[in-house]
Amino acid sequence: MMTRFLESNFSLPALFVLCLGSALMIVKETHQTRLLFAQLQTLESQRWALQEDYSRLVLEYSTLSAPHRISELSGTTLAMTSPDAAAIKVVEQ
Amino acid sequence: MSAKITKHSGYQVRVLVVAAVLAGLFGMLVFRLVQLQVGASQYGADFLKRQGDLRAVRSAEIPAYRGLITDRRGSPLAVSTPVVTLWANPQQLIGSGKEPALAQLLNLPVDDFVKKLERYRNKQFMYLARHQTPAVARAVLSSDIPGIYGQREYRRFYPAGEVVSQLVGTTNIDGDGASGVEMRFDHRLQGVPGKKRFIKDLHGDAIRDIGVVSEASDGESLQLSIDLRLQHAQHRELLRAMTETGAAAASAVTVDAQTGEILAMTNLPSFNPNRRGQLNLAAMRNRVVTDVYEPGSTVKPLTLVAALESGEFDIDTIIDTSPGRITVGDKVLPDPRNYGAISVSRVIEKSSQVGVTKIAQAVGHENIIDVFQRFGLGQATGAEFPGERSGRLPDHDFWSAIDQVTPAFGYGLLVTPLQLAHAYSAFANDGRLVPLTLLATDNVPSNGKQVVSPEIARKVITVLHRVTGDEGTAKRASVPGFSVGGKTGTVHKVGKAGYLDDRYVALFAGVSPIESPRYVTVVVIDEPEGDIYGGGTAAAPVYSRITQEVLRIRNAVPDSAEEKDVLLLAEAGGIPRG
Numbered sequence: 074m075m076t077r078f079l080e081s082n083f084s085l086p087a088l089f090v091l092c093l094g095s096a097l098m099i100v101k102e103t104h105q106t107r108l109l110f111a112q113l114q115t116l117e118s119q120r121w122a123l124q125e126d127y128s129r130l131v132l133e134y135s136t137l138s139a140p141h142r143i144s145e146l147s148g149t150t151l152a153m154t155s156p157d158a159a160a161i162k163v164v165e166q
Numbered sequence: 167m168s169a170k171i172t173k174h175s176g177y178q179v180r181v182l183v184v185a186a187v188l189a190g191l192f193g194m195l196v197f198r199l200v201q202l203q204v205g206a207s208q209y210g211a212d213f214l215k216r217q218g219d220l221r222a223v224r225s226a227e228i229p230a231y232r233g234l235i236t237d238r239r240g241s242p243l244a245v246s247t248p249v250v251t252l253w254a255n256p257q258q259l260i261g262s263g264k265e266p267a268l269a270q271l272l273n274l275p276v277d278d279f280v281k282k283l284e285r286y287r288n289k290q291f292m293y294l295a296r297h298q299t300p301a302v303a304r305a306v307l308s309s310d311i312p313g314i315y316g317q318r319e320y321r322r323f324y325p326a327g328e329v330v331s332q333l334v335g336t337t338n339i340d341g342d343g344a345s346g347v348e349m350r351f352d353h354r355l356q357g358v359p360g361k362k363r364f365i366k367d368l369h370g371d372a373i374r375d376i377g378v379v380s381e382a383s384d385g386e387s388l389q390l391s392i393d394l395r396l397q398h399a400q401h402r403e404l405l406r407a408m409t410e411t412g413a414a415a416a417s418a419v420t421v422d423a424q425t426g427e428i429l430a431m432t433n434l435p436s437f438n439p440n441r442r443g444q445l446n447l448a449a450m451r452n453r454v455v456t457d458v459y460e461p462g463s464t465v466k467p468l469t470l471v472a473a474l475e476s477g478e479f480d481i482d483t484i485i486d487t488s489p490g491r492i493t494v495g496d497k498v499l500p501d502p503r504n505y506g507a508i509s510v511s512r513v514i515e516k517s518s519q520v521g522v523t524k525i526a527q528a529v530g531h532e533n534i535i536d537v538f539q540r541f542g543l544g545q546a547t548g549a550e551f552p553g554e555r556s557g558r559l560p561d562h563d564f565w566s567a568i569d570q571v572t573p574a575f576g577y578g579l580l581v582t583p584l585q586l587a588h589a590y591s592a593f594a595n596d597g598r599l600v601p602l603t604l605l606a607t608d609n610v611p612s613n614g615k616q617v618v619s620p621e622i623a624r625k626v627i628t629v630l631h632r633v634t635g636d637e638g639t640a641k642r643a644s645v646p647g648f649s650v651g652g653k654t655g656t657v658h659k660v661g662k663a664g665y666l667d668d669r670y671v672a673l674f675a676g677v678s679p680i681e682s683p684r685y686v687t688v689v690v691i692d693e694p695e696g697d698i699y700g701g702g703t704a705a706a707p708v709y710s711r712i713t714q715e716v717l718r719i720r721n722a723v724p725d726s727a728e729e730k731d732v733l734l735l736a737e738a739g740g741i742p743r744g
Contacts, residue, residue, distance in 0.1 A: 121318065128245050135241060161724050
């Protein structure tokens with residue numbers, strides 16, 4: 074069967090078409106890989122920028138919520154104090 | 167004719183020979199080409215491909231994000247932030263005429279910078295500025311100066327600064343844990359850096375990335391057992407104590423006896439881990455685990471355990487301490503005054519040297535040291551903090567009369583403040599000793615060890631409470647609204663020629679609240695100066711103020727909450743439990 078196909082007049086053009094097809098597929102896949110890799114790099118730099126923002130915000134948050142800042146602000150601007158023992162009421166469920 | 171034919175055939179033969187030789191040479195070339203491109207010989211296809219890659223393909227590291235360290239409520243204690251390290255290729259930079267402009271952008275003196283460049287003239291790599299904020303780096307990189315590159319890295323920031331610096335520790339410039347929690351849990355915090363490949367040109371510039379070999383996997387985040395609010399309260403109170411007593415150093419540690427969690431651990435002097443200019447090594451030590459002290463009277467409750475276990479004593483057994491001093495070997499051990507005949511409980515309340523010595527002589531030093539061992543003295547606490555010391559229990563070949571009694575009042579052995587807190591945690595947990603941990607945990611660990619019966623633990627708690635009563639040595643440890651208990655200790659420091667008369671360590675170890683004991687705090691004030699030097703005057707007030715915060719933050723119910731104060735909440739719409 075195989076030998077008969079190879080000996081026939083179709084063999085050469087058919088092999089040529091198959092070869093061309095596979096070459097084009099390689100070209101397409103390579104192109105796809107590049108596109109995806111470019112996309113990956115964009116996403117990576119986005120992640121980098123987001124991490125930059127995230128860690129900056131974490132630092133800002135913890136600076137603003139630092140216990141000594143809270144205790145100072147609650148005392149000075151809100152006139153709050155720690156309750157003494159007599160002022161504590163226990164709520165039971 | 168024949169000559170002509172011969173001549174002709176000779177010509178043909180020559181042509182054939184030359185053609186054959188040429189074809190042979192061409193064949194050899196083709197064979198060699200096939201051998202190189204397709205074959206698998208020593209210098210075959212693989213070899214050529216490898217050699218080509220060696221010249222053009224480079225791989226670069228993709229940095230992994232180091233895990234976050236937070237306190238038990240999620241407040242960040244250590245955060246990695248993206249930074250850019252700027253480097254230059256001097257061979258491209260020199261001669262561009264842009265050197266002064268670059269020096270200006272980097273805020274460096276122009277002359278120094280040019281000199282430095284000159285030293286690196288033959289190199290292809292030179293750091294310009296490490297760990298720059300992305301905004302600064304962008305400004306430099308977007309300028310049109312040739313030969314400047316940025317390398318993405320992470321830098322560690324410590325938002326809580328000096329309040330937790332010794333505990334959290336630091337990383338070195340390469341991002342590896344160098345001390346503290348950063349070092350202890352480095353294997354979990356550190357991710358695995360990834361790898362990507364790129365093609366470079368003749369000058370070493372990257373032309374394009376060709377793929378990721380392995381993805382970077384980020385490090386794990388850690389939730390510590392520390393409560394930052396409590397840590398801050400300890401720091402504040404230790405600062406105040408240092409000012410009031412003129413002490414050289416101070417430490418405090420609070421543990422949850424039921425779970426073994428370390429809730430706060432503070433040391434002064436401290437350092438700011440975000441500013442690494444001048445590091446003072448003494449300030450970097452986490453004294454709670456790395457420094458050992460003679461515990462002094464703070465071990466008397468353990469001696470009391472040995473006494474109660476012997477069956478010869480109960481807390482109301484009467485001991486005669488007259489005439490206020492006792493001679494052991496060639497040493498005289500005095501009490502401040504003659505207490506007369508007092509109960510065992512009173513001996514501890516008053517910290518009577520005579521009473522404790524009599525107990526020690528009756529119980530025997532082996533039994534006392536056995537109790538020390540069971541309560542974890544001389545052994546690691548389980549926290550496995552870098553540099554943690556396990557202290558030392560007395561071990562003599564020959565026990566002289568004085569050697570046999572000194573351990574009972576805390577001389578001749580060395581403990582860390584953390585070990586002392588650990589030992590007291592057994593009293594606060596019905597006699598169960600739970601290994602300590604630095605990580606937040608929800609469950610009561612099952613690997614606790616019953617080191618003393620719950621009844622004896624309860625009796626010791628009762629006595630500890632009396633120590634903070636009106637007649638005890640630690641009145642100033644009491645907390646308004648709550649019942650607490652504890653024991654003071656005042657120890658002479660050791661100098662070159664033995665104990666020093668005028669230099670002390672003041673200690674306090676306490677348990678709270680008495681009704682349902684759970685929190686153990688140890689305070690150590692090192693070398694207080696002037697009149698305030700004793701455990702009862704220098705350390706006990708600090709314990710009181712710290713414990714007030716502990717109980718408030720942990721929502722303990724005050725004793726003074728009487729029936730009328732208890733509000734009953736309707737079943738629906740209850741408040742969230744804290």
